[in-house]
Amino acid sequence: MKPRTLTLAIATLLAAMSLTVNPSTFAATPDDKSASEVAVKIDNFSFSPATITVPVGTTVRWTNRDDIPHTVVSDDKAFKSKVLDTDEQFTYTFTKPGTYSYFCSVHPKMTAKIVVQ
Amino acid sequence: MKKNEKSATSDQLLHDHNHDGIDRRGFLKCMAWAGTGAFCVIKGGVLNSYSLSGFPLGGHGHKGDLSFVQISDSHMGFDKAANPDVVGTFKAAIEKINALPVAPAFILHTGDISHLSKPAEFDTVDQLLKTASAKDIFFVPGEHDVLGDDGKSYLERYGKGAQGGGWYSFDKNGVHFVGLVNVMNLKAGGLGSLGKDQLEWLEKDVKHLSKSTPIVVFAHIPLWSVYPEWGWGTDDSAQALSYLKPFGSVTVLNGHIHQTMQKVEGNITFHTAFSTAFPQPKPGQAPSPGPMKVPADQLRTLLGVTDVNYVRGQHALAVIDSNLT
Numbered sequence: 001m002k003p004r005t006l007t008l009a010i011a012t013l014l015a016a017m018s019l020t021v022n023p024s025t026f027a028a029t030p031d032d033k034s035a036s037e038v039a040v041k042i043d044n045f046s047f048s049p050a051t052i053t054v055p056v057g058t059t060v061r062w063t064n065r066d067d068i069p070h071t072v073v074s075d076d077k078a079f080k081s082k083v084l085d086t087d088e089q090f091t092y093t094f095t096k097p098g099t100y101s102y103f104c105s106v107h108p109k110m111t112a113k114i115v116v117q
Numbered sequence: 118m119k120k121n122e123k124s125a126t127s128d129q130l131l132h133d134h135n136h137d138g139i140d141r142r143g144f145l146k147c148m149a150w151a152g153t154g155a156f157c158v159i160k161g162g163v164l165n166s167y168s169l170s171g172f173p174l175g176g177h178g179h180k181g182d183l184s185f186v187q188i189s190d191s192h193m194g195f196d197k198a199a200n201p202d203v204v205g206t207f208k209a210a211i212e213k214i215n216a217l218p219v220a221p222a223f224i225l226h227t228g229d230i231s232h233l234s235k236p237a238e239f240d241t242v243d244q245l246l247k248t249a250s251a252k253d254i255f256f257v258p259g260e261h262d263v264l265g266d267d268g269k270s271y272l273e274r275y276g277k278g279a280q281g282g283g284w285y286s287f288d289k290n291g292v293h294f295v296g297l298v299n300v301m302n303l304k305a306g307g308l309g310s311l312g313k314d315q316l317e318w319l320e321k322d323v324k325h326l327s328k329s330t331p332i333v334v335f336a337h338i339p340l341w342s343v344y345p346e347w348g349w350g351t352d353d354s355a356q357a358l359s360y361l362k363p364f365g366s367v368t369v370l371n372g373h374i375h376q377t378m379q380k381v382e383g384n385i386t387f388h389t390a391f392s393t394a395f396p397q398p399k400p401g402q403a404p405s406p407g408p409m410k411v412p413a414d415q416l417r418t419l420l421g422v423t424d425v426n427y428v429r430g431q432h433a434l435a436v437i438d439s440n441l442t
Contacts, residue, residue: 045347045405067197068407069233069264075305083233083264086197103305106260109348111306 037061037091040112042070042084042104047112056116059093070110074102183290186214186221186251187335187423189372190392192261193242194232199395199408200416203232204241209441210393210422211249217424220250222289227372227390228259228300228337234266239274258283259337259373260300268301281314286322292427293326295319297336299351309338309351309373316353320360331366331427331434339371341380341387344400349374361385368434370423374406377421377438388436391421417441 036058041048043065054060062072064084072081072090078100081090094100094116104110188210195203214221224246231238239262246254256275263271272283279285279296286295297319299309311319323332334340340357343349351357361367367385375397380387395408396419403409411419421440428435 045407066405066407067199069261071264085233101305105303106264107348108303108305108307109346 039063041065045107045110047110051113051115053115053117054094056094056097058116059091060114062090064088069106070104071106072102073105074100076100182429183292183427184219184221185223185225185425186217187225187227187370187390187425188214188393189227189390190229190259190375190394191226191242192229192232192392192394194235194238195394195408197408199410203394204245206417206420206441207242207245207393209417210420211245213422213439213441215250217250219426221424222251223253223255224249224251225335225370226254226256227335227370228257229261229372230256230259232261234262234264234270236270255287255294255296257296257298257336258300260303263301280318282312284315284318290427291429292331292333293323295322295332295334297334297357299336299338299340307352308345308348309354311351311353311357316356319357323360323364326364328363329365331368332361332364333368333370333434334361335370337371338373339387339389340369341382343374343378343389347400347406349400349406358385366432366434368425368436370425376419379436386433386436388423390423391419391438391440393420393422396420
C-alpha cells in the first residue's frame, strides 16, 4: 500500500474505533455503577449464595432454576417480586446500605441475606 | 383401584380391646391396606375389613351414614418433567371417584388447586370437576392458590360465605366439618400459620358442640409436625388442636406433602392425601421437597384420591387411599 493510503487507512480505522469504543467497555472500575450486577440462583428450595455482600448501587438478579415457582420478598418489605416460575427473573438495585434479610413467601423456610456496604 | 381377585367377603379381625374399645394399632394397620381396595370399619370395638365391592353400605346404607372424598394438590398449570399432563391425571382421579360403589356426598379439595393462581388454571379445575359424581365441592387454599394478590382471586372464587382469609364450617349428617386456611401471611423462616383471628373463630365455632359430635378438619398444610425442615407443619396448630381435644372423634385431613401419611394422637386421627399431579419425596430423602420424577409407568401408583366413610354411631371415620392405577 502507498504510504498515503496507509495513513488514510489507519486514520479511518482509528476514527471508526473511537465511534464504537467507549471506556466502560473495558473492565469496570469498582465505582462504575452501571456495570455492577450480582447473580443469585434459586434452586432446590434455596437461594444461593445464601449470604452475599455487595457495594451500594449493586443490582442483584435472581433467577429461578427450580421446577417450582418461588418469590423474593424482603422481611422489611423493601422489595417484593411477583411469583417467579422456572427461568423467570427478578432484579433489585440496592441504593442504601444495610442488611436485607429476605425469604420466599410461598415456602417461608427458604431464607437468605444481602449485606449492602 | 386394583380389583380384588377373590369375590367380596368380609374378613373379620379380632384385636384385643383397650378399655375404651378402640384398637388404634389395628385401625392403622387396616388403613395401611389402602390401595388394595380394603376398607375398615370399627363396629363395637371390633375391626372389620371389607373389600370395597362387598361393602354393606352400598344400597343398604343406614340413614346417617356419610361418604365423601378428599382430593388434593391438583396443581393445574404444572407442566414439568415430573408430570407433563396434570389434566390427564386429574381426569383419572375423577374417574376413580365416579367408580366408587357408593357415590360420595361431596368432595373436599385440600388446596394447591392451581399451580400459579392463574384464572385459567382455576377454570380448568372447575370445568373438570363438573364431570364428578359429587356436585358439592368444598375448597381450602394451598400456598399456590394465593400467589401475587394475597388470595383475593381465590376468595372471589371459593370464599363466598367464608370468614376472614377463607375459613368456614358446615354440618352434614351430624358430622361437623371445619375448613381452615394456613397458607396466608407466612413469616420468614416459619411454617404454615393459622393466625389469631382464625384461632379465635375456631374456638367459638366448636365450643357449643356436644363432645360426641364427630369433627372433620381440613386444611392444606399438615396440622402436625411432619417435617419442619421442609415446611411440613403449622406453627400454631397446637392451639387449634387444644380446642378439638375434648371431642371423642376428630379427623384431620391435609394435603401439601403429596404422599399419604397418618398419625393418631388420642382421639385425633391425622391423614395426608396423595396429590393428583406429582409425587414428592419422603421426608429427608431428597435435597428438597420438590416434584419427584419417577418412571412413567410408576407415576399413577403415587397419585390418588381418598375415600372417607362415617358410619353413624361408630367412633372413627374409615379413611381409604386409592392410587390412580
